[in-house]
Amino acid sequence: MMYYYHYPYPPYPQPPAYPGYYLYPPVTRQYPQVDVNIFTKSIKSYRLLMDQGSILLDRLGDEDFDVKLMSFAQQGNKTEIDKLIKTIGLKVPVETKYTPTGITFELTAHPDPSSPVSCCTLSVHMKWGN
Structure with missing residues (x-):
């Protein structure tokens, strides 16, 4: 046999009886x-990075350059990779990272020459192996 208990109050809080009771004025x-x-x-500055990135990609389109780059990376x-990238003559600093499956070039720019903090970074990720 089941017993049902009737409580004089509901088990969960009920909304206020009239709207706005718990509302505070907007801040x-x-x-x-x-x-x-x-x-x-x-x-x-980013426009400069895009132009410099385009120059980088044009140079990477040269097969002889790519063979040297990939050979140095494999070793x-x-x-030598940094020296090879400097031969391109880019006006912005380039950080190169590579793995057996790909290479990443990070080009950075400063919005103001007096500011040492970089404002923008263009990352170029490319796959070159499986």
Whole structure:
């Protein structure tokens, strides 16, 4: 035989009897004026990175260059890879990382020559093996 107990209150909290009982007035926040100067400089710097990336890709389209690059990578000779990349004559610093399956070039730009902090990075990932 089952017994049902009747409690004088519901088991879960009920919503307030009238709307707005638990509502507080909205908090209005004051935000500073938007300044797009840094963003504009970053866009100009990124355009430079895109141009430099295009120069890099054009050079990587040369089969003799690719054979040298992949041979140095296979030997684990990062110094020679860095020298080879410098022969391209890019105007931005390039960090090269490679594995047996691919290579990554990270081109970085500074929006302001007096600022040591990089604003933008263009990463080019390419597969060259299985």
